[in-house]
Amino acid sequence: MKQINLIIFGIGNVGSTLIKQILEQKDNITDLQKLDIRIPLIANSTHVFFSDALTGSWSLDFEKFSEPYKFQDIIDFLQSNDFQHTIAIDATASTNFVKHYAQLIEAGCHIVSANKVANTLDIEFYKKLRKKLKEHNRLFLYETNVGAGLPIVETVQNLHRSGEKIKKIRGVFSGSLSYIFNKFSESEAPFSDIVGQATEKGYTEPDARDDLSGKDVARKLLILARELGLTLNLQDVDVESLVPSNLNGKTTLNEFKARISELDEPFKQKKQSQTNDVLRYVGELDVKTKQLKVELVSTSKASPLGQLQGADNIFEVYSETYTERPLILQGAGAGKETTARGLFTDILKISKQIAHA
Ligand SMILES: NC(=O)C1=CN([C@@H]2O[C@H](COP(=O)(O)OP(=O)(O)OC[C@H]3O[C@@H](n4cnc5c(N)ncnc54)[C@H](O)[C@@H]3O)[C@@H](O)[C@H]2O)C=CC1
Numbered sequence: 456m457k458q459i460n461l462i463i464f465g466i467g468n469v470g471s472t473l474i475k476q477i478l479e480q481k482d483n484i485t486d487l488q489k490l491d492i493r494i495p496l497i498a499n500s501t502h503v504f505f506s507d508a509l510t511g512s513w514s515l516d517f518e519k520f521s522e523p524y525k526f527q528d529i530i531d532f533l534q535s536n537d538f539q540h541t542i543a544i545d546a547t548a549s550t551n552f553v554k555h556y557a558q559l560i561e562a563g564c565h566i567v568s569a570n571k572v573a574n575t576l577d578i579e580f581y582k583k584l585r586k587k588l589k590e591h592n593r594l595f596l597y598e599t600n601v602g603a604g605l606p607i608v609e610t611v612q613n614l615h616r617s618g619e620k621i622k623k624i625r626g627v628f629s630g631s632l633s634y635i636f637n638k639f640s641e642s643e644a645p646f647s648d649i650v651g652q653a654t655e656k657g658y659t660e661p662d663a664r665d666d667l668s669g670k671d672v673a674r675k676l677l678i679l680a681r682e683l684g685l686t687l688n689l690q691d692v693d694v695e696s697l698v699p700s701n702l703n704g705k706t707t708l709n710e711f712k713a714r715i716s717e718l719d720e721p722f723k724q725k726k727q728s729q730t731n732d733v734l735r736y737v738g739e740l741d742v743k744t745k746q747l748k749v750e751l752v753s754t755s756k757a758s759p760l761g762q763l764q765g766a767d768n769i770f771e772v773y774s775e776t777y778t779e780r781p782l783i784l785q786g787a788g789a790g791k792e793t794t795a796r797g798l799f800t801d802i803l804k805i806s807k808q809i810a811h812a
């Protein structure tokens with residue numbers, strides 16, 4: 456029996472669902488996989504809760520017993536406990552938090568992340584992180600960075616590592632925008648109401664402008680491009696933003712929320728003027744030309760992109776083997792359950808690897 460300690464940062468939609476899934480599966484995993492999974496620490500942006508044994512009432516315990524913390528408290532906790540196997544889970548959307556990855560690795564943690572920031576900061580940060588992981592013999596998995604629980608990152612990595620030349624990846628990379636345009640195309644509701652629904656369902660980023668501006672899709676394209684060895688940066692992605700500049704930039708999130716209905720009329724007009732059946736927000740990565748672009752397109756309802764339902768993503772991978780007809784991955788591309796399950800899968804992959812090392 457190997458003991459695996461998870462320290463979880465971010466207990467919002469995804470983090471709290473992950474805790475629920477782990478607690479539900481804990482006994483099965485102990486019996487079948489001989490892994491004793493424990494969660495000795497959970498934290499949000501301000502408070503941490505140290506626990507001997509997290510139970511189903513963890514959120515009440517967190518409210519009552521959590522305490523304000525500095526990041527050094529986490530490192531001190533790891534050093535004083537000297538756990539044999541620790542995995543740090545990043546279920547935040549924080550840029551500040553990823554700057555602590557190096558310290559976590561030095562303190563012995565492997566990392567599993569849903570947060571796309573570490574993989575999309577400048578290429579120097581990206582390379583340094585991988586060097587640090589190598590020096591300390593630690594693992595970093597981030598399948599949920601693209602397509603939530605869909606295994607697109609691993610598929611692209613496997614094809615690339617086995618020498619398959621990937622030429623193009625195209626598709627709908629955003630679960631929230633998939634949901635938004637599916638609903639918007641089929642209903643009379645104003646655009647802003649549908650964005651609100653996507654946020655309520657947990658599909659959007661904490662700041663929905665990260666989705667609407669195309670930044671989230673740009674990040675996903677960049678993550679796949681870097682897997683293929685392209686040393687590009689976020690600025691290299693050509694993005695058609697859906698947020699007018701007067702609501703982006705210096706506008707606070709609360710101001711944006713108060714004024715989001717300003718998007719209703721322009722989107723109504725876009726819908727009325729489209730030449731085809733449905734709107735789709737499409738990402739494309741052309742490996743040869745190193746061009747990454749994100750744009751709103753009007754497409755036939757009968758096409759694979761047009762047939763998407765709910766918050767589904769679709770990824771079409773064109774390569775030397777998959778030339779005429781691409782390899783296709785399709786399914787829910789956002790949502791707390793599917794994303795948490797993706798994190799859980801990454802945790803088990805690392806656990807098995809370290810348990811058998
Ligand atoms: N919701 C979805 O469908 C998917 C989400 N993701 C990613 O999962 C991550 C989390 O998303 P949600 O759970 O929806 O967000 P959320 O807003 O519901 O939760 C974020 C959590 O992170 C915490 N946090 C923020 N800064 C922190 C810091 N510096 N240290 C510790 N905790 C911090 C917040 O207090 C909150 O508990 C994001 O990076 C998102 O891109 C990835 C795939 C799908």
Ligand SMILES: N[C@@H](CC=O)C(=O)O
Nearest residue numbers: 629630631658659660
């Ligand atoms: N906000 C993202 C969530 C997953 O990464 C999306 O809409 O796809």
